[in-house]
Amino acid sequence: MQPLMLSPALRAVDPQPQRPRDPAPSRLSYRMHRLWLTPLYRALLRVGLPAFALAFVGGLWLVDEGRRSGLVERLTELRRDLEERPEFMVTLLTVEGASVELAAQIRAALAVELPASSFALDLEALRQKVAAMSGVAQAEVLIRPGGILALRVTERVPAIVWRGPEGLWLLDREGHRVAPIASRLDRPDLGLVAGAGAEAAVPEALALYAAAEPVAPRLRGLVRMGERRWDVVLDRGQRILLPERGAVAALERVMALALAEDMLARDVIVIDMRNQARPTLRLAPAALEELRRMRGQPAGATSG
Amino acid sequence: MTDLYQSQRAMRRMRKAAMDRRLIAILDVGSTKIACLVLRLEGPELGAPEDGLGRMAGQATFRVIGAASTRSRGVRFGEIDAMQEAERAIRTAVQAAQKMAGQRVDHVIACFSGGRPRSYGLAGEVPLSEGTVSEADIARALAACDVPDIGQGREVLHAQPVNFALDHRSGLSDPRGQIGNRLSVDMHLLSVEASAIQNLLYCIQRCDLELAGLASSPYVAGIASLVEDEQELGAACIDMGGGATGISIFMKKHMIYADAVRLGGDHVTLDIAKGLQVSQAQAERIKTRHGGVIATGVDDRELIECGGDSGDWDRDRRRVSRAELIGIMRPRVEEILEEVRARLDAAEFEHLPSRAIVLTGGASQIPGLDGLVARILGQHVRLGRPLRVRGLPQSATGPDYAAAVGLCLFAAHPQDEWWDFDIPAERYAGRSLRKALKWFRDNW
Numbered sequence: 001m002q003p004l005m006l007s008p009a010l011r012a013v014d015p016q017p018q019r020p021r022d023p024a025p026s027r028l029s030y031r032m033h034r035l036w037l038t039p040l041y042r043a044l045l046r047v048g049l050p051a052f053a054l055a056f057v058g059g060l061w062l063v064d065e066g067r068r069s070g071l072v073e074r075l076t077e078l079r080r081d082l083e084e085r086p087e088f089m090v091t092l093l094t095v096e097g098a099s100v101e102l103a104a105q106i107r108a109a110l111a112v113e114l115p116a117s118s119f120a121l122d123l124e125a126l127r128q129k130v131a132a133m134s135g136v137a138q139a140e141v142l143i144r145p146g147g148i149l150a151l152r153v154t155e156r157v158p159a160i161v162w163r164g165p166e167g168l169w170l171l172d173r174e175g176h177r178v179a180p181i182a183s184r185l186d187r188p189d190l191g192l193v194a195g196a197g198a199e200a201a202v203p204e205a206l207a208l209y210a211a212a213e214p215v216a217p218r219l220r221g222l223v224r225m226g227e228r229r230w231d232v233v234l235d236r237g238q239r240i241l242l243p244e245r246g247a248v249a250a251l252e253r254v255m256a257l258a259l260a261e262d263m264l265a266r267d268v269i270v271i272d273m274r275n276q277a278r279p280t281l282r283l284a285p286a287a288l289e290e291l292r293r294m295r296g297q298p299a300g301a302t303s304g
Numbered sequence: 305m306t307d308l309y310q311s312q313r314a315m316r317r318m319r320k321a322a323m324d325r326r327l328i329a330i331l332d333v334g335s336t337k338i339a340c341l342v343l344r345l346e347g348p349e350l351g352a353p354e355d356g357l358g359r360m361a362g363q364a365t366f367r368v369i370g371a372a373s374t375r376s377r378g379v380r381f382g383e384i385d386a387m388q389e390a391e392r393a394i395r396t397a398v399q400a401a402q403k404m405a406g407q408r409v410d411h412v413i414a415c416f417s418g419g420r421p422r423s424y425g426l427a428g429e430v431p432l433s434e435g436t437v438s439e440a441d442i443a444r445a446l447a448a449c450d451v452p453d454i455g456q457g458r459e460v461l462h463a464q465p466v467n468f469a470l471d472h473r474s475g476l477s478d479p480r481g482q483i484g485n486r487l488s489v490d491m492h493l494l495s496v497e498a499s500a501i502q503n504l505l506y507c508i509q510r511c512d513l514e515l516a517g518l519a520s521s522p523y524v525a526g527i528a529s530l531v532e533d534e535q536e537l538g539a540a541c542i543d544m545g546g547g548a549t550g551i552s553i554f555m556k557k558h559m560i561y562a563d564a565v566r567l568g569g570d571h572v573t574l575d576i577a578k579g580l581q582v583s584q585a586q587a588e589r590i591k592t593r594h595g596g597v598i599a600t601g602v603d604d605r606e607l608i609e610c611g612g613d614s615g616d617w618d619r620d621r622r623r624v625s626r627a628e629l630i631g632i633m634r635p636r637v638e639e640i641l642e643e644v645r646a647r648l649d650a651a652e653f654e655h656l657p658s659r660a661i662v663l664t665g666g667a668s669q670i671p672g673l674d675g676l677v678a679r680i681l682g683q684h685v686r687l688g689r690p691l692r693v694r695g696l697p698q699s700a701t702g703p704d705y706a707a708a709v710g711l712c713l714f715a716a717h718p719q720d721e722w723w724d725f726d727i728p729a730e731r732y733a734g735r736s737l738r739k740a741l742k743w744f745r746d747n748w
Binding site: 022023024025027030031033034037038039 | 374392393395396398399402403406407408510511512
C-alpha cells in the first residue's frame with residue numbers, strides 16, 4: 001500500500017522515486033475552471049474588469065483640475081484647428097435668381113462675415129432669415145465645394161399696386177408685399193387697389209382686373225369697401241358697386257351691358273350691382289334733369 | 305419507502321432544473337474508464353412533434369457538445385473503492401468535457417454497474433372505484449405492490465411498472481382512461497447496495513455537481529445497444545466492462561431483469577500479466593492487439609514479443625505464440641460467460657420468445673468472442689454498438705461507450721418510475737388539506 005499520510009518533512013528526508021504527474025486537476029483549479037466557465041463571471045471578467053480598470057485610471061488622471069482644463073483646452077483647440085482648415089472655409093456668397101436690388105438687400109440683411117468656417121454657419125437660420133424678407137418667395141441655402149455659400153432665391157413677382165396706410169406697395173399674386181414704391185407712376189402697367197383690407201383680397205382683385213379688360217383705359221382702380229366688397233372706380237367719377245359674393249360675375253354683366261348698350265359712356269355716376277336681383281343706376285343730376293324733361297315731367301318731381 | 309420517494313423525487317426535480325437550463329452532464333463511472341458527456345438539450349420545439357418519440361427516435365432532442373474520458377482510478381467491480389482517487393478521476397473527466405463544451409455544467413446523471421444489483425418482480429392489484437382508470441388509480445396499484453425484503457443497507461435504484469392488466473386483459477402499456485373493475489400492475493424493482501450509491505453521491509458532491517439521476521449501467525447499455533425489435537421481442541444485453549459484466553433482459557420495451565457479474569476484462573488482463581510475467585500495462589496492450597478466444601493453426605506460428613520491462617533488455621526478452629495467449633484468455637472469458645449463463649438461467653431467459661443476445665462493452669471487442677458466446681449462451685448472438693448520437697465524437701462510438709450513450713437516451717427520455725406517480729392520499733400524512741378538499745369534492 002502506498003503511504004497515505006507521509007508528511008512533507010519525512011518526504012524531504014526520504015525522497016520518493018519520481019512518480020508520473022497526476023493528470024487530475026486539483027480541487028482548486030477545478031473550481032477555478034468552473035468559475036471561469038460561468039457565463040456571468042466570464043462576461044464580468046472579460047468586459048467589466050477592463051472597462052472598470054480603464055474608467056478608474058481615467059478617473060484618477062482627471063482628478064487634477066489643471067489636467068482637466070488642459071484637456072478641455074486641447075480639445076477645443078483641436079476642434080478649432082479642424083474647423084479652420086481651408087477645406088471647410090467659406091469665402092464667397094452667391095445669390096441666384098434675384099434681381100440686382102434684391103440681391104443687394106439680401107447681402108445687406110444677412111451680413112455674413114466671410115471668410116468663415118462652414119461649421120460656424122447656421123444654414124437653417126440663414127435660410128429663414130432670407131425667406132422672411134419681403135420680395136422672397138422661397139430660399140435655399142447650401143455650401144458648394146470650393147467654399148461657396150450659395151443662396152438660391154425665388155423672387156416674388158409684383159402683380160398689383162396697393163395704396164395702404166404706409167404708402168404705396170407692390171403686392172404679388174397672393175397679396176404678399178414685394179417692395180414699396182415711391183409713386184404710382186413707377187408701375188403704370190399694374191392695377192391699383194386701395195381701402196382697408198384690400199391687401200387681403202388680392203386674388204379677387206386680379207380676377208376683377210381681368211374681367212374689366214374692356215374698360216381698361218378708363219379704369220382707375222379698385223376700392224375695398226368695409227373690408228368685404230369691391231368698388232370699381234372709373235374716370236369721370238363713375239363707380240361700379242360690386243356685391244360681396246359673385247363680384248366677378250356681376251362685373252362681367254356690367255361689361256356686357258357696357259359693350260352692348262354703351263352704358264358706361266352715358267352720364268351715369270353709380271352702377272349699383274350689390275343687389276343682384278335689382279341693379280340700380282344713379283344718373284348725374286344734369287342727366288336726370290334731362291330725362292325728366294324728355295318724359296315731360298316737372299322738374300324736381302321724383303319717381304320710384 | 306417514503307425517503308426513497310423523497311430522494312428520487314429530489315433527483316427528478318434536479319433533472320427538471322437541468323432540462324430548464326438545457327445542459328446536463330452524463331457520467332459513466334466504470335472500472336476501466338470514466339466517461340463524461342455534456343448534452344445540450346434542444347427541447348421539444350425543435351424537431352420532435354407532440355406525441356410519439358419524433359425524429360430519429362427522439363435523439364434529435366439533444367446534442368453532445370462535450371465528451372471526455374479518463375482512465376478510471378479507485379473504482380473496482382463498478383463500485384467506488386478509493387474515494388479520493390475516484391473523485392480525482394471524475395474531476396478530470398468532468399473538467400475536460402466542460403472545457404470541450406465551453407460551458408459549466410451543474411447537473412449530472414450517473415450510472416454504475418456495481419453494487420450487486422438484484423432484480424425483483426412485484427405485483428399489485430386494486431379495485432377501481434370509478435369505471436375508468438386514472439393516474440391516481442395507477443398510483444394506488446403501484447402502492448399496493450408487496451415490497452419484498454430487499455435486505456439491510458440496500459436501496460431501490462429502479463422501480464418501473466412493466467405491465468398493466470385490467471380484469472382479464474393483460475399486456476397493457478397504458479391503461480389510463482380504460483374501463484374495468486380491477487387494475488393490476490407488474491413492477492420491476494432493482495435494488496443495489498446503499499453504500500455504492502452513497503459513495504458515488506459523495507464523490508459527485510465533492511466535485512460541486514448535483515446528482516440529477518442515477519441509473520444502473522446494464523440497463524442503460526441495453527437502451528443504447530438493443531434495437532427496437534429486440535427490446536420488444538425479448539433480448540439480453542451483456543455489457544462486458546472492465547470490472548463487472550452487466551446483464552439486462554428487455555421484453556416489451558421494458559427492462560424485466562438486470563444483474564451483474566463481478567468479473568470483466570480487467571481479470572483477463574491480470575491473467576495475462578500473471579501468466580506471461582509482464583506488467584499490467586503491457587498485458588493490456590498485448591490483449592488488445594493480439595487477443596482472441598478461438599485458436600487456429602496459424603496462431604502457433606504468430607509470435608508476440610513480450611519483455612518483462614525489467615531494464616535488462618539483453619536477457620529479459622521472450623516470445624510467446626498467440627495460441628499461448630489465447631490459452632490464457634479463453635478460460636477466463638469462458639468463466640465470465642458461464643457466470644452470465646447462470647444468471648440468465650436464473651432469470652429464465654430460455655422462455656422468452658426471442659432469445660437474442662447482444663454483446664457490448666469494451667471487453668466484447670475480443671476477436672472471436674461471438675463464436676464463443678454462441679456456444680455458451682445461445683445461437684442469436686450479435687455484437688452491439690451504441691446508437692449514433694448527434695455530436696458524439698468518433699472516438700466515443702465504440703461498444704465501450706454503450707453505457708454512456710444509453711445514459712444520454714435515458715436522460716432525454718426517462719422511463720416512468722414508481723416515484724413519478726403521485727403518492728396516494730391515504731398514504732401521505734402531510735396533505736390533510738388536500739384530503740379535506742378531496743372529501744369535499746367527493747361529497748358535494
